Amino acid sequence: MQDLRDREAEAPDGAPAGKAPSELKQWPIQMHLISPTAPYYQGADVVLAADCTAFALGSFHADYLKGKSLAIACPKLDDGLDVYSEKIAALADEAQINTLTVVIMQVPCCRGLVALTQRALADAKRRVPVKVVVVGIQGEILSEDWL
């Protein structure tokens, strides 16, 4: 457990209060609910985000979601991970996605989402460039690397 209440807010006091616009252009987003045949996945740059990342990363919408399609999942708590594997393979082969960006938290269990993605794409016929972004619990980007 970590108490981060002393941490300075990203937007300094006195900054304009305007709303950050949502960059979400689809629904649903949860991995069990999405369909790889949905039009917004076809040829798209897709973000597969661990559930916690959008809460930790203040600029998730602007920096990672903008212009992309989304699926979210938790590799630790979700059931039916086989279904996730099949859907990731279908995103590669059927939706012919352009890229897949896997956004995870720094906690070790989140690595499971990368491992699951790699196994699923190894089973796919088509190869897709995969980028992994690791978010720290204070919302900082710890790494951003192509696999």
Place this chain on the structure above:
Amino acid sequence: MKTLEGLLNSEIKDVIAYHPEAGTVLADHGVGCVTCQVGTCLLKDIVAIHGLSADEERAVMAGIEAVLAGKTPAGPTPKATAAQPAGASGAAGRPAAATAAAPSIKYSPPMAQLVEEHRLIKRWVAQIPAVVAAMDLDRAWDRELVLDGIDFVRSYADRFHHAKEEDILFGYFDADSPAIKAFVTEHEIARSHVREAEAGVAARDAESVARHLGAYGELLASHIKREDEVLYPWMDRELTTSQVGELFSRFAAVDEAAGPRFTKNYTSLVERIERWTESQTEKQTQTEKVQVAR
């Protein structure tokens, strides 16, 4: 060429020609422009393209200002040299960043493919000195082998690899930028050496073949090193995620058009040349032993 401003807007080959110490300052910070055969990048662009940190950029600028003032430039910042292996010392006891082992760089998948293709090209380039030393152009077999090497350069290094660079990758960047122009010009210089080498084989002019293949090898070794260590990392920083995906698909289409056996066949060709030069070296060693015994 008196002011720093003037120097920043000058082509690197002129900067180094007038102020060789400026080349040393750059080399100390891992900027290997001294070996570039074109040298038309402006000094100010070089500082940007090499992705130097703010500290490194300040150190480079201070070094160049010191050169202009006629003082001995201070050594590189500790950060810039931290990765250098012990004993890799350059002029004036400074670590020679430019000659140090290549750092391990993480590339995007399409860039990693180009780097992988460089590996095969470098294997052939490494054979050139042994090939030109051992070839006898009066022997049909030797002529055939040199022409095979030339075919590798034309088909694999140029039509396949350079075409990915020129026709696809470079299209994502400003074609008028001096850096891109310099790399394209080097491709053209490489092509002209290959044409001359081929004509040399037809004329059985071993001296010309050796000169042009040798120049080709030297050019490509430096060209590939600068692509791997400077150009591609810079491009990876500039490309968006979506562009990386697009490049990956477009390269895959080139691979598919070349056919599944294309790379395998050219790898076999390079292996054949490697076996030949090895056998020639063995023969030479045997001959020398016999001569010593007599």
